[in-house]
Amino acid sequence: MKTDVIIIGSGAAGLMCAMQAGQRGRSVVLLDHAKKLAEKIRVSGGGHCNFTNFNVKPENFISSNPNFCRSALARYTPQDFIALLHKHNIGYHEKTLGQLFCDDEAEALIAMLRGECDAAGVKRFMNCEIEEVKYSPPPDDEGAKQGKRKFHVSTSRGEFSATSLVVATGGLSVPRTGATPFGYHVAEQFGIPIAKLRPGLVPLSVAPNDWKPYADLTGVSLDVVVSFGKQTFRENMLVTHRGLSGPAILQISSYWQHGQPLHIDLLPDCDMAALLDEQKGGKKLLSNYLTQWFPKSFSEVWCAQLAEHQQVENRPLNQYNDKQRKQIAAALHDWQVTPSGTLGYTKAEVTCGGVDTHALSSKTMECIEVPGLYFIGEVVDVTGQLGGYNFQWAWASGYAAGQAV
DSSP states (O other): OEEEEEEEOOSHHHHHHHHHHHHTTOOEEEEOSSSSSOHHHHHGGGGTOEEEETTOOGGGEEOSSTTTTHHHHHHSOHHHHHHHHHHTTOOEEEOGGGEEEESSOTHHHHHHHHHHHHHTTOEEEOSOOEEEEEEEOOSSHHHHHTTOOEEEEEETTEEEEEEEEEEOOOOSSOGGGTOOSHHHHHHHHTTOOEEEEEEESOOEEOOHHHHHHHHTTTTOEEEEEEEETTEEEEEEEEEOSSEEESHHHHHHHTTOOTTOOEEEESOTTOOHHHHHHHTTTOOSBHHHHGGGTSOHHHHHHHHHHHHHHHOOOOOBGGGOOHHHHHHHHHHHHSEEEOOOEEOOTTTOSEEEEEEOGGGBOTTTOBBSSSTTEEEOGGGBSOEEOTTTHHHHHHHHHHHHHHTTO
8 A cells, every 4th residue: 555654653642643644635544553542542541541731841851852842842732632622522620730631531532533533534554563664765865855765564464655654653661552662673773873761650669678667558648759869749659568659759760860869858848857846845756746747657667767777766755855856857858768670661651761852853753864754752752751741742743743744
């Protein structure tokens, strides 16, 4: 089959690109090895898909080329996607920190994208294994101007050729949705560098011996401020049997570097030095005093660890001197935990790193050295923070390529 555009990957970015290209009158073929469209949309946000965020800014994204995302994000905004939802009468609601979710199940959003693609004449081939990608470059500069280049894609569903090829195959995260390294292999085939890959938005593990005192506190949730370097997030932190999770930890995990400690303010709304000074005459045990903020189990374990590591015993408040009170306050506002690693791509929501953006046009997502080849979505070295940012990158990068192919 000959067509103008072949898009490999029918997730959020691929569907947006297909829809935009089709609406421009381009003939589009969408290929995917999965049996169902957009499985990652289907399972995200507890099945209601956190599809964007009111507060999208370039600063919400991680990349070795931080300014790359600016152009695409400016040209397709959260309001543009919201307008599409209004067109299809799909309800949505805001949760914390600007996060937007579908009122109904995410299937409504998938049906919307499918319907837009169908209306634009996009042909879909699901359950279609990609066997080989070949490229016939244009014979000369004049041929390049006329689009005389061909991408040939051999699949289990037949042979396809097009003047433009878009790779929208996602990253390595959530392998149960069919994630593969295919997109990175295509980039390598064409000599395009890959920024180092690692799991992002992922729970962190702590060495079993170090975490043993806390392992039985699974399920304890605390409102904290967690910091690493210049990055700081205030959200809930969850204690697990293997380490730490919850939104605050998922956020900081994308920035954390192996071997380094996290800095956690356990009581961000309190001035513990002042409060402890007020309790100079108090007869409560420190662990009992802290139960106004923490579950008793966490308070007792934390105080036991303070005694072990900083030699400040769990005693009645009136038995501490000024130095010890300052020491306790400092430890509460800067609890340092050094993770041993992450829980890997199986538990990660995104993949950090990817196709090096220095090799791409920020306006069109096209490869600078391989005209007609585009990379969009998670396969690119642009990773959003938690809260709908990664879907907005999918919509924006898909739109950018869809307007250019």
